[in-house]
Amino acid sequence: xxxxxxxxxxxxxxxxxxxxxxxxxxxxxxxxxxxxxxxxxxxxxxxxxxxxxxxxxxxxxxxxxxxxxxxxxxxxxxxxxxxxxxxxxxxxxxxxxxxxxxxxxxxxxxxxxxxxxxxxxxxxxxxxxxxxxxxxxxxxxxxxxxxxxxxxxxxxxxxxxxxxxxxxxxxxxxxxxxxxxxxxxxxxxxxxxxxxxxxxxxxxxxxxxxxxxxxxxxxxxxxxxxxxxxxxxxxxxxxxxxxxxxxxxxxxxxxxxxxxxxxxxxxxxxxxxxxxxxxxxxxxxxxxxxxxxxxxxxxxxxxxxxxxxxxxxxxxxx
DNA sequence: CGCCAGGTCGGTC
DNA sequence: GACCGACATGGC
Numbered sequence: 001x002x003x004x005x006x007x008x009x010x011x012x013x014x015x016x017x018x019x020x021x022x023x024x025x026x027x028x029x030x031x032x033x034x035x036x037x038x039x040x041x042x043x044x045x046x047x048x049x050x051x052x053x054x055x056x057x058x059x060x061x062x063x064x065x066x067x068x069x070x071x072x073x074x075x076x077x078x079x080x081x082x083x084x085x086x087x088x089x090x091x092x093x094x095x096x097x098x099x100x101x102x103x104x105x106x107x108x109x110x111x112x113x114x115x116x117x118x119x120x121x122x123x124x125x126x127x128x129x130x131x132x133x134x135x136x137x138x139x140x141x142x143x144x145x146x147x148x149x150x151x152x153x154x155x156x157x158x159x160x161x162x163x164x165x166x167x168x169x170x171x172x173x174x175x176x177x178x179x180x181x182x183x184x185x186x187x188x189x190x191x192x193x194x195x196x197x198x199x200x201x202x203x204x205x206x207x208x209x210x211x212x213x214x215x216x217x218x219x220x221x222x223x224x225x226x227x228x229x230x231x232x233x234x235x236x237x238x239x240x241x242x243x244x245x246x247x248x249x250x251x252x253x254x255x256x257x258x259x260x261x262x263x264x265x266x267x268x269x270x271x272x273x274x275x276x277x278x279x280x281x282x283x284x285x286x287x288x289x290x291x292x293x294x295x296x297x298x299x300x301x302x303x304x305x306x307x308x309x310x311x312x313x314x315x316x317x318x
Numbered sequence: 319c320g321c322c323a324g325g326t327c328g329g330t331c
Numbered sequence: 332g333a334c335c336g337a338c339a340t341g342g343c
Contacts, residue, residue, distance in 0.1 A: 036324060129324080136323040139341060185339030190326085227326045248324040266333085290324075 008078050013062055017071040019078035020062075025091030028114030029061040032085065035291060037118050037237045039128055039141045040148075040165070052077070052084050053121065054164045056157030072158055086119045094284050101278060101285070104258045108288040111295060117287055118237060122205040123198065124165045125238035130190045130225040132233070139183075146182035150174065171195035190225020197223065209239040216241065228267065236283040245274040245282040254293030 011020035033041040033048055041050040047070070048059045055077055058070040067085060069078045082088065095113060099106040131143050144165070151166040151174045171179065172195045179188045197203030203223065208216045213235060220231040232246035245251075247267040255270055256262055265273075278285040 130326095132323090133325040134323065134338080134340095135325085136341075139323075139339095142341090180339095183340065186326090186337090187339085225326065229325060233324070246324070249322085250324065294324095 008075065008082060010075075011068065013060070013068050019069040019071075019075065019081075021067040021069065021078060021082045021085070021087055023065040023067065023085075023087040023091065024089060025065070025093070026095060026114035027061070027065055027067070027085075027087070027091065027116065028112070029059065029067060029085075031112060031114065031291070032116040032118060035112075035115060035287065036137055036294075037287075038120060039137070039144050049159060051162060051164060053080050054153075054155075055080075056155070056159055056162050057081060058159055070159075084119055086116050089116070091116065094281060097281060098278070098285055098288060105285060105288065108285075108292040112288050112291040115287055115291060117242070117284055119240060120238045122209060122234065122238040123168065126194060126205065126220075126226070126234050127165075127171075127191055129230045129233040129237075130194060131184060131187050133187055133225065133227075133230060135187075143182055143184050147171070147174075147179070147184075150182055151178065168195045168198040172199050187225055190223070193224045194226075213241045213243050217244075228271070232283075236286070242283040243275065243280050245271055245278070245286045247271055247274075248290075250290055250293040250297070251286060254289050254296070258289075 008022075009020050011018060013020075029048065030043075033050070034043075038050070041048050043049075046060050050057060050059070057077065059081065060068050060070070062068050067081070067087070069081050091114070095109045099109050127147075128140065128144055132140050135143075148163040148165050151170045152163040153167075153170075154161065154163055166174070171191060176188055176192050179191050184191055194203065198205065208219045211219065216235060216239065217228075217231045220226050220234055221228065226234070229246050229248055232244040235241035236244040236246060247270045252265070252267065252270060255273070256265055259273070274282045274285065
């Protein structure tokens with residue numbers, strides 16, 4: 001799955017110095033940064049500004065399989081960016097294998113070719129997806145921003161001041177009230193406990209990452225605010241466990257519609273089905289199916305219409 | 319007012 | 332095991 005190291009070279013675009021990263025296969029930077037995996041990227045024209053490993057970066061996609069990292073980025077940072085974007089993953093191979101899984105996946109891949117599964121930082125990703133529980137993307141983004149501006153380090157970057165995502169000790173000293181004031185709601189307790197655990201060492205995210213998918217998932221689920229779905233998101237988006245298949249409302253809808261004629265199906269059954277169907281690349285399939293499901297929603301394909309398409313009389317069975 | 323959002327938890331049966 | 336209501340918050 002992982003082939004060559006991505007090519008990183010010093011370069012210049014429109015008079016700006018920086019590094020050019022070459023991707024292994026299709027890449028759609030815009031889609032990859034705005035597909036609900038990451039919550040802190042801001043777009044201005046065709047330039048994306050974000051924070052990777054605490055460093056402020058600006059990216060753009062000058063051509064089909066390239067990313068430009070605006071200077072003054074070091075080679076080391078450029079390589080972090082390449083790793084974050086998972087440019088070393090052979091995306092052509094992934095997309096071909098998924099397309100071979102059937103016409104639905106083929107369409108889903110066609111729709112979102114170049115959608116990468118990012119390799120983010122486990123700590124920030126864990127908190128972000130604890131926040132995601134029964135929440136909308138706009139709200140999740142707002143809470144993460146509130147936490148960062150209230151408790152993260154205020155830093156001067158090459159493109160202006162910015163706030164790093166708070167470290168565990170910063171969230172611990174923020175306390176329950178501090179986190180609550182960031183509008184985290186009932187997820188506050190989970191955030192507090194996760195921060196305390198990581199700080200005192202009883203929760204070791206690196207160690208969890210080094211375990212098998214099954215063991216790592218059990219250890220994550222032991223934490224408050226992390227259930228099956230959130231654990232799978234953390235495992236997939238930050239720990240390279242590509243067999244993880246997070247099942248949320250969107251995945252449930254699209255899987256039921258495309259593969260089960262709209263009939264009811266428990267989340268457990270969906271996970272089992274995905275493991276059977278996609279095996280070690282279920283996580284990539286999940287990303288494409290999720291985008292596919294969201295696309296339906298964007299084109300105002302609501303419950304009734306989905307039901308009609310699936311040939312159902314009762315949209316309530318959806 | 320209602321329902322929904324990249325769900326989880328602590329009850330029940 | 333499985334099902335169910337409560338849970339903060341904001342948008343529509």
